[in-house]
Amino acid sequence: MKVVPICLLLFVIFSCNNNKKQTVLPVEADFFVDESHLNSKAFVDSALNLSLRIPKNWISLNSDLLEIVNAVVLVDKYKNAELKGGFYNPQDTSFMIIIDLTRVDKVYLSDLHLNYKTYLNMNNAYDDVQFQEFSCNSFGVEQYVLQNEHILSFKLICSNLRLRNKKMRSFEIMYLINRSKVDDNIKAIESSIGSLNYLTI
Numbered sequence: 001m002k003v004v005p006i007c008l009l010l011f012v013i014f015s016c017n018n019n020k021k022q023t024v025l026p027v028e029a030d031f032f033v034d035e036s037h038l039n040s041k042a043f044v045d046s047a048l049n050l051s052l053r054i055p056k057n058w059i060s061l062n063s064d065l066l067e068i069v070n071a072v073v074l075v076d077k078y079k080n081a082e083l084k085g086g087f088y089n090p091q092d093t094s095f096m097i098i099i100d101l102t103r104v105d106k107v108y109l110s111d112l113h114l115n116y117k118t119y120l121n122m123n124n125a126y127d128d129v130q131f132q133e134f135s136c137n138s139f140g141v142e143q144y145v146l147q148n149e150h151i152l153s154f155k156l157i158c159s160n161l162r163l164r165n166k167k168m169r170s171f172e173i174m175y176l177i178n179r180s181k182v183d184d185n186i187k188a189i190e191s192s193i194g195s196l197n198y199l200t201i
């Protein structure tokens with residue numbers, strides 16, 4: 001199976017630190033942000049206090065597609081989640097969505113962390129499911145990487161590490177990449193993740 005560079009990077013970071021005593025903040029991941037792979041205008045959400053750059057030439061999902069995403073993704077444990085934005089690559093139908101998880105059951109999210117292979121691959125749709133935890137510009141990130149011969153998916157559950165003692169709003173960024181176009185998209189995805197930042201401090 002083809003090895004994805006960003007997965008290797010995070011696996012090495014995680015492996016080098018898994019024998020150390022856990023600190024308050026997860027290890028900071030060092031993403032290479034290549035501006036040439038990103039749209040100049042960022043996605044911003046004031047309620048979640050986040051700014052995120054979108055891969056270059058990806059466009060917003062129209063209302064019909066957003067309705068389909070809502071019907072497919074915001075079900076079961078995610079029924080109380082809120083879809084905040086969505087974008088796709090018209091050349092290969094790869095897409096990304098941003099979801100507000102504030103009203104999603106926190107017990108479920110904790111269980112997901114511990115039993116991700118069970119929760120995320122109940123139907124054995126994926127050949128490989130991996131987990132990494134890191135921080136990115138002071139956001140805590142739990143990243144789940146799921147892949148098979150058709151799809152490579154990055155599921156990033158993020159929380160604001162600066163607000164750990166206050167009411168936090170967590171969110172998810174999901175990238176779903178057409179496997180046949182991984183090489184065309186992976187640098188843009190890495191740059192997009194690395195661009196995650198605060199609107200205000």
